[in-house]
Amino acid sequence: MLPSVLLVGYFVYVSIGWNVVVSLSNWEGLEPRYTIVGFRRYAELFYDPVFWISLKNNLLLILLFVPSSILLGLFLAILLDMKVKREGVFRTIYLLPFALSFVITASLWAWMYDPSVGVINVLLEKLGLGFLKAGWVTDSGIAMYCVILALTWQFSGYTMLIFLAGIRSIPESQVMAAEVDGAYGFSLYRRIIIPQLKFSTLAAFVVLIVFALKGFDFIYVLTGGGPGYSTFVLPLEMFRETFSMTHFAYGAAIATILFLIVMVIVVPYLYMSSKRREE
């Protein structure tokens, strides 16, 4: 086990520390330079409009994409729990997008959203709803919402899975007792089942929020952050500054901030779930 501790120690912990060191330096250009200049890069972030746009879009993902995926997933899980025939088929269909690479789903949605020959606009036209046609991901006003819709499509199967497992772990006797008391259908869910899904909900929240913060592939492939900076998020901004503009110190500073935000969410969660497992 020792070699793997060293391997993970190096690639995770040493690398995180190294990244912090880079963020405190003035490294620009391809040759590494480690002249420490302190927190100057972090101060510059404050005056960088793209940083604020990116942060705002990350927040938008947390505020819209996370709850919509959770609600849709919960809804599908409740429906599937009603002794549905062919449940496995439905489950497979809903989960398939989540199993696939973001590069694939982003390619599919690029085709869906293509303004000239793409699926959505052509279908609207054929259905006589031509007035609803839009530029979708090429319209900076709604591009971010298009991203959110597509990501909800990809993640709802996953939240459905978490909730379905949560519902199935509630003892049958409790459900039956409630039914004897006259609770059935949606009142059964509201009063008995949903309150017991606290931990499932928490798990789904943490996983989705972490994704909303660090997700990169999907947006990079679908919009590249555009049009303009309208769909930039922190990981994209980090990538652009570091690898396109070779502002290594600046990119490292963004990465460090991202790391801190994620850890604020993950560490308490890990602590709670280890406590819960011990009980």
Added chain:
Amino acid sequence: MKFPRPKRILLYIILILFAFAFILPFWTCITTSLKTKHDVIYTVPVEPPASPTLEPWTEALDIMGKPLLNSLIFTLFATIFSCFIGSINGYVLSKIRFKGSDMIFLFFSIGIFIPYQTVLIPLLLTMSRLGLYNRIEGLILAHTAYGIPICTLLFRNFYREIPDSLIMAAKTDGAGTWTIYRRILLPLSSAPFVVAGVLQFTSIWNDFLFGLVLARGSEALPASVALANLKGTTTAFWNVQMAGALWYALPVTIVFLILGKYLIRGYMAGAVKG
């Protein structure tokens, strides 16, 4: 709880409508991949082609063939390595209790959640210093290292369910640590190996970020980056892009359809995408 008839019908209508919404992007991807460029522009995207053509598929394979092979190689190696290392770690952390084993478990667990952006610059520097930049070996090393945490978690949680008395009995028979692992735990491990293997296979195969940073535009180019490169080129039209996406989706889709049950267990164990 049985609902009255009309409600059941409504239930199925809703489920089927959602199923259509989930399938629509895949469906039009398939129909488009079988059309000529002319048909892509002048027919409705959801319509199957009147005269299907496989030309986009062969054209996409010309571009994606080598990258698909690259992806297959590093995915298989990194999957095998990370699963075996995870299995040994899981054994040590669950069965050989020692001071600080919980700390080491936490040490691995955090590795599951870190945003990879935080390690991207050091990773790139490390790989170029080791001479592994733009090399398949570099991708194998990176995916193995970052796969160890989740594999450790999966195996540790599985081995905890195996009764300690089994280990004790073997110990009194004079079996050493390594023998216990090989003779007792490993033969019981087919389930976690499938779960971890399927999870690692899909997530390494699906990776984009490491490939983009460590092997862009080179001999080791992964299929994910090759597919992303297809997009935005004027030469590859939508039909070729969709065919490329389907080639790249094929292995994971097969794994998902056959071994989905195990993949779900991997997801539930706290797996995180991205």
